[in-house]
Amino acid sequence: MSSGIFIIGGPTASGKSAYALDLAKRVDGEIINGDSMQLYRHLHILTARPTEMHGIPHHLYGILEGNQISSLGWWYAAACKVIQDVQSRGKTPIVVGGTGLYLRALTRGLSPVPEIPESIRQEARHLAQTLSEEDFFDLVTREDPKVKEVLHPNDTQRLTRALEVVRATHTSIQDCQGQPKKILDLEYQYFVLLPPRDVLYQRINDRFIWMVENGALKEVEDLLSKNIDPDSPILKAVGVPELADYLKGHLPLDQAIALGQQSTRRYAKRQTTWFTRQVPEAKVTH
Numbered sequence: 001m002s003s004g005i006f007i008i009g010g011p012t013a014s015g016k017s018a019y020a021l022d023l024a025k026r027v028d029g030e031i032i033n034g035d036s037m038q039l040y041r042h043l044h045i046l047t048a049r050p051t052e053m054h055g056i057p058h059h060l061y062g063i064l065e066g067n068q069i070s071s072l073g074w075w076y077a078a079a080c081k082v083i084q085d086v087q088s089r090g091k092t093p094i095v096v097g098g099t100g101l102y103l104r105a106l107t108r109g110l111s112p113v114p115e116i117p118e119s120i121r122q123e124a125r126h127l128a129q130t131l132s133e134e135d136f137f138d139l140v141t142r143e144d145p146k147v148k149e150v151l152h153p154n155d156t157q158r159l160t161r162a163l164e165v166v167r168a169t170h171t172s173i174q175d176c177q178g179q180p181k182k183i184l185d186l187e188y189q190y191f192v193l194l195p196p197r198d199v200l201y202q203r204i205n206d207r208f209i210w211m212v213e214n215g216a217l218k219e220v221e222d223l224l225s226k227n228i229d230p231d232s233p234i235l236k237a238v239g240v241p242e243l244a245d246y247l248k249g250h251l252p253l254d255q256a257i258a259l260g261q262q263s264t265r266r267y268a269k270r271q272t273t274w275f276t277r278q279v280p281e282a283k284v285t286h
Contacts, residue, residue: 004186005187005188006092006095006188007034007106007282008023008191008193009191009282010275011200011275012098012204012268014098014194017050021052030057030059031057031058032058032059033061034098034102035097036070036099036102039064039070040065040066041065043219043234045216045219046239049061067229072110076183080106084184106186108180111180111181114168133153136153136156140162144173146173146175149277150278154236190281191283194284201265204265205265211239217247238260245259
C-alpha cells in the first residue's frame with residue numbers, strides 16, 4: 001500500500017478547495033481538512049468551508065462544537081487516522097488547508113512539549129484574558145520573536161502556550177521541543193497556491209461581501225446566542241469580531257465589512273509569509 005499523499009497549502013481565498021477537488025477527481029482522492037477554523041460546525045460560510053463536493057468524500061470538516069478546542073496534537077493524530085483509512089481503501093489522501101502548523105506536522109512530525117509550572121501557566125492565562133489581542137500578541141512576540149510570523153494575533157491558545165514555554169524554559173517554543181516524532185512516515189507532494197497579491201486581495205474583498213450577503217451575519221448571530229467560552233477560537237475566527245460588533249450596534253455595516261476585509265487581508269499576508277519561508281520544498285502555483 002502506497003504511503004504517498006498530496007498536501008495543498010496557501011493563504012485564504014487562494015483557491016485551495018477548488019484545486020483539491022480537481023486533483024481528487026484526477027487521482028481518485030479523498031480530501032482531508034487542514035484548516036483549524038473549518039473543523040468547527042459553526043460558521044460554514046464565514047470560514048469558507050467547501051460546499052461543492054461533487055461526490056468526493058471530505059473528512060474533518062465541521063466536527064467540533066464551539067466550546068471544543070483542537071490542539072495541534074489532536075488534529076495530527078486525527079488526520080493520520082483518516083489518512084490510514086483512506087489509503088486502506090485504495091484511495092489517495094489530499095490534505096488541504098491554510099493552517100501551516102497542521103500541515104507541517106504531517107511532513108516533520110511533532111516535538112514533545114516541556115512541562116510548565118502551574119504558576120507560569122496561570123500567569124500566562126491571566127494575561128491572555130486581560131490584555132487586548134493586539135497587546136497580548138505584542139507581549140508574546142517581544143518575549144519570543146520567533147513566533148511572530150508563525151502565529152496569528154487572534155490565536156490566543158497557541159500564543160498562551162508560546163508564552164508559557166518561553167517563561168518556563170527561556171527558549172522559544174520553536175527551538176525547545178526536541179526531536180520531532182512522526183505518527184506516519186509519509187511520502188508527499190506539497191503544493192502551495194500563491195496568487196499575485198492584487199488578485200488575492202480582490203478575491204478576499206469580493207468574497208467577504210458575498211459572505212455577508214449570503215448568511216455570514218446570521219451565522220455570527222447564531223454563534224453569539226450560544227453559551228460559548230469567550231476564549232474559544234471560533235469566536236476569534238477572521239471576520240467574527242467585526243460582524244459581531246455590527247450586530248451589537250457598535251459599528252455600521254459598511255465599516256464592519258471594511259474591517260473584516262482588512263483583517264482577512266492581513267491574515268492572508270501572514271499565511272503567505274509563513275508558507276514562503278517554512279515550506280521550501282513545495283511546488284508553488286500562481
